[in-house]
Amino acid sequence: MVSQPVTSPLLLSVRGVVKRFGALPALAGVDLDFPAAEIHAVFGENGAGKSTLMHVLAGVLRPDAGRIALEGRPVRLGSPRAARRAGVGMVYQHFTLVDALTVAENVALSLPEQPRWLFRPAAAAHEARALAARIGLDLSPPEARVSALSVGARQRLEILKALAGAGRVLILDEPTAVLTPQEVQPLFAMLRHLRAQGRLVIFITHKLREVKEVADRVTLMRRGRVVATFAVSDVTESALAAQMVGDAVPVRHRGPRGGSSGAVVLQLSGVSVGGPGGTSGLAEVSCRVRAGEIFGVAGVDGNGQRELFEVLVGLRRPSAGSVTVRGQPLSVFTPRAALAAGIAHIPPDRQREGLVLPMTVAENFLLNRGILDRFSRRGLLRRDAARRFAAERVQQYALRFADLDAPVRSLSGGNQQRVVVARELAQQPDVLVTVSPTRGLDVAAAAAVSDALADVARHGCAVLLISTDLDEVLDLSHRVSVLSRGRLSDALEPPVDAAQLGLLMAGATLALRPSV
Amino acid sequence: MKHYAAQLLPSLLALAGALAVSALIIAVSGHSPAAAFGALVTGAFGSLDSASEVAVKTCPLLLTGLAIAIAFQAGVWNIGAEGQLLMGALTMTVLGTHRVALPAWLDLGSDLVVAAVAGALWAGIAGQLKRRRNVNEVISTIMLNFIALGLISYLVQGPLMEAGGRYPQSDAIVPALWMPRLVPPHRVHAGLVLALLIAAAVQVLLYRTVAGYELRAAGLNPDAARLAGIDVGRRLLFALMLSGALAGLAGAIEVSAVTHRLYEHFSPGWGFTAIAVGLLGRLSPAGVVLAAFFFGALDAGSNAMQRVAGVSSVLVAIIQATVIFFLVALERGHWLPGRRLREEE
Numbered sequence: 022m023v024s025q026p027v028t029s030p031l032l033l034s035v036r037g038v039v040k041r042f043g044a045l046p047a048l049a050g051v052d053l054d055f056p057a058a059e060i061h062a063v064f065g066e067n068g069a070g071k072s073t074l075m076h077v078l079a080g081v082l083r084p085d086a087g088r089i090a091l092e093g094r095p096v097r098l099g100s101p102r103a104a105r106r107a108g109v110g111m112v113y114q115h116f117t118l119v120d121a122l123t124v125a126e127n128v129a130l131s132l133p134e135q136p137r138w139l140f141r142p143a144a145a146a147h148e149a150r151a152l153a154a155r156i157g158l159d160l161s162p163p164e165a166r167v168s169a170l171s172v173g174a175r176q177r178l179e180i181l182k183a184l185a186g187a188g189r190v191l192i193l194d195e196p197t198a199v200l201t202p203q204e205v206q207p208l209f210a211m212l213r214h215l216r217a218q219g220r221l222v223i224f225i226t227h228k229l230r231e232v233k234e235v236a237d238r239v240t241l242m243r244r245g246r247v248v249a250t251f252a253v254s255d256v257t258e259s260a261l262a263a264q265m266v267g268d269a270v271p272v273r274h275r276g277p278r279g280g281s282s283g284a285v286v287l288q289l290s291g292v293s294v295g296g297p298g299g300t301s302g303l304a305e306v307s308c309r310v311r312a313g314e315i316f317g318v319a320g321v322d323g324n325g326q327r328e329l330f331e332v333l334v335g336l337r338r339p340s341a342g343s344v345t346v347r348g349q350p351l352s353v354f355t356p357r358a359a360l361a362a363g364i365a366h367i368p369p370d371r372q373r374e375g376l377v378l379p380m381t382v383a384e385n386f387l388l389n390r391g392i393l394d395r396f397s398r399r400g401l402l403r404r405d406a407a408r409r410f411a412a413e414r415v416q417q418y419a420l421r422f423a424d425l426d427a428p429v430r431s432l433s434g435g436n437q438q439r440v441v442v443a444r445e446l447a448q449q450p451d452v453l454v455t456v457s458p459t460r461g462l463d464v465a466a467a468a469a470v471s472d473a474l475a476d477v478a479r480h481g482c483a484v485l486l487i488s489t490d491l492d493e494v495l496d497l498s499h500r501v502s503v504l505s506r507g508r509l510s511d512a513l514e515p516p517v518d519a520a521q522l523g524l525l526m527a528g529a530t531l532a533l534r535p536s537v
Numbered sequence: 538m539k540h541y542a543a544q545l546l547p548s549l550l551a552l553a554g555a556l557a558v559s560a561l562i563i564a565v566s567g568h569s570p571a572a573a574f575g576a577l578v579t580g581a582f583g584s585l586d587s588a589s590e591v592a593v594k595t596c597p598l599l600l601t602g603l604a605i606a607i608a609f610q611a612g613v614w615n616i617g618a619e620g621q622l623l624m625g626a627l628t629m630t631v632l633g634t635h636r637v638a639l640p641a642w643l644d645l646g647s648d649l650v651v652a653a654v655a656g657a658l659w660a661g662i663a664g665q666l667k668r669r670r671n672v673n674e675v676i677s678t679i680m681l682n683f684i685a686l687g688l689i690s691y692l693v694q695g696p697l698m699e700a701g702g703r704y705p706q707s708d709a710i711v712p713a714l715w716m717p718r719l720v721p722p723h724r725v726h727a728g729l730v731l732a733l734l735i736a737a738a739v740q741v742l743l744y745r746t747v748a749g750y751e752l753r754a755a756g757l758n759p760d761a762a763r764l765a766g767i768d769v770g771r772r773l774l775f776a777l778m779l780s781g782a783l784a785g786l787a788g789a790i791e792v793s794a795v796t797h798r799l800y801e802h803f804s805p806g807w808g809f810t811a812i813a814v815g816l817l818g819r820l821s822p823a824g825v826v827l828a829a830f831f832f833g834a835l836d837a838g839s840n841a842m843q844r845v846a847g848v849s850s851v852l853v854a855i856i857q858a859t860v861i862f863f864l865v866a867l868e869r870g871h872w873l874p875g876r877r878l879r880e881e882e
Binding site: 360384390391393 | 761763
């Protein structure tokens with residue numbers, strides 16, 4: 022246990038905190054000390070206990086054992102409200118906004134000063150603007166409904182809200198996941214600003230770069246325990262990565278080289294879609310994806326990513342343009358027709374769109390029209406054959422569990438995603454559409470998913486990779502283009518300058534013409 | 538095995554809790570809980586005739602409970618089993634007062650099928666409204682209950698009123714169409730056998746057919762089901778209409794086997810008690826069989842309890858309702874379909 026001597030007075034201290042879910046210890050005795058005026062990164066694989074620990078600190082979960090002290094005084098953080106009162110605020114990974122209310126109303130809900138009787142929209146809008154200006158983040162129109170905002174805008178609002186109520190400790194769970202590169206720097210500046218005011222900022226991250234860039238110290242967690250806490254200046258990225266997985270780090274191959282010379286499998290010509298509430302949608306998107314190629318679509322969430330995905334999986338009919346698979350234009354836009362045309366998909370949110378969580382692992386392997394039809398005869402399920410199929414796929418994808426009859430919700434996020442990937446690639450699709458397939462996965466699971474994508478492309482599949490994570494796009498794609506404000510840029514071949522791409526993603530279309 | 542035991546536990550705990558609350562109420566009202574429960578059990582199982590009455594009460598609860606299980610598993614909140622049951626009963630009455638030139642068993646069989654179709658169509662109104670216009674089925678099925686109730690009330694006082702014209706009730710159906718009794722003269726009838734066979738069929742449907750798989754997936758996560766190429770709207774309509782068919786069949790069997798005619802307040806609220814039966818049975822066919830039997834025994838025993846121990850038979854309704862409160866409180870509705878998609882990592 023390497024521990025850095027703490028010089029400034031202790032603000033928050035955690036002693037012997039244990040939290041079990043069933044028999045499983047998510048936190049197996051955690052000791053940590055945080056001084057005031059520090060930015061502290063918590064780093065580790067999925068399932069390491071980071072989120073659990075943060076939820077304990079934010080009063081969401083009650084620990085089974087252990088003590089928490091703020092400024093030396095023991096506190097009981099029995100609820101998020103109690104934690105906020107004690108001075109601990111948190112930005113969650115999942116949104117806590119009221120979709121049916123406006124931006125201003127949501128901000129008003131989080132303000133410490135609540136009007137006693139009357140709610141005045143104009144005053145609330147004014148306060149929201151004032152708060153946004155003070156914090157230095159863009160605010161969506163105060164009268165816009167949250168339900169109409171993009172994911173990125175919603176997360177910005179979340180951060181704003183948490184900062185509005187923040188006392189001495191601010192906790193963020195992967196705060197940069199959906200921000201543009203241009204928004205990350207102001208956020209980091211903001212965190213530094215808060216530190217200068219003497220506050221403690223704790224954030225969970227999967228990104229080594231962020232640790233190096235903004236954190237003072239970093240705590241590494243593995244299997245519910247603190248492995249070590251380092252001063253960031255004393256440790257290299259590779260050392261951290263090695264410590265995280267506990268064994269060898271998979272080699273990150275920076276982009277496969279050379280475009281494929283295979284036949285064009287997927288072709289989009291002038292595909293347009295209206296966006297919600299006057300947002301971008303898609304504007305004459307055209308591209309060709311060849312067999313054996315991973316075509317990366319980079320961009321910030323809310324620039325047509327969702328619309329592009331929905332068109333390709335058949336959830337949405339484009340208002341203009343055509344989608345062709347192996348020369349056959351899609352005429353019907355339903356998920357069934359898209360699957361029949363050979364377009365498989367890995368949806369952006371596996372829990373919402375890729376799995377039925379209460380169903381068993383074996384049942385979830387049937388959640389695909391083609392597979393369901395394959396394992397049915399005259400309307401009856403061929404349960405034994407379906408089970409053998411699931412068992413084979415589980416083995417092939419080295420899923421570290423054996424119980425096909427356990428609900429899929431009992432698996433870790435990484436294993437859940439492996440189930441989706443194993444299922445969707447089973448039908449040997451002509452086209453695979455995938456959105457941020459490695460988001461939120463630990464290093465090992467992300468590597469497994471990346472390998473699966475590379476492998477399926479090598480066997481002749483045309484893969485369209487839509488992602489907001491630049492690293493993910495650059496690591497995996499043969500060619501990359503940027504979707505910004507509904508327009509798709511010309512495809513670029515690696516090596517691509519990440520900084521330039523980042524600029525393009527933020528909407529600086531100067532260098533690129535709309536694709537033809 | 539352990540899996541099933543864990544599934545059963547909340548239902549048993551809820552039962553225990555409900556019985557404890559009921560015992561308290563009995564004690565507070567100045568009676569002996571032991572005597573009351575004793576009378577309840579004796580009233581239900583004290584003789585062959587009382588056991589037969591339990592079976593008679595079980596039958597409509599079993600069929601409507603299955604109706605609820607199918608709909609709720611598909612994530613369709615069918616609160617309209619009562620109305621669907623009434624439409625089935627009405628259809629049976631209308632058809633049953635005339636004899637058709639068919640063998641009696643075939644005549645009865647076809648009448649039951651048509652009554653089930655009537656229930657399905659009545660539910661289908663709500664189903665189509667949901668599918669085409671996104672109308673909340675909770676509201677539409679409740680409203681259809683009122684319409685069915687009003688319709689029956691009008692008919693038995695008007696066009697369908699008995700030839701003698703004294704009471705607001707229909708003519709009796711022809712005796713050839715009476716459901717055969719299993720152990721004459723006791724009232725237990727062949728409808729119970731039919732209901733048990735249907736329970737087995739529902740089990741097969743839900744867990745061994747593509748339609749059942751699609752229905753359950755659509756109920757638990759409609760977004761994922763849709764993206765997997767399942768026609769969610771069609772499955773919901775199918776589930777709701779099948780649910781209505783079983784409820785309609787329940788009403789038709791009741792007319793054919795027990796009442797032989799239609800009158801106002803024909804149903805003591807089977808379609809609503811069915812929700813309790815479905816939930817207590819955790820929406821599984823086997824569970825629904827047990828729950829319907831339990832509620833049937835409570836119903837059958839309640840009169841004896843009133844007679845012997847002097848405790849109002851209304852107490853049984855309190856027990857039934859308390860069971861549901863405990864169940865929902867214990868489980869927080871975790872196993873119910875619906876928007877419970879957000880999980881901890």
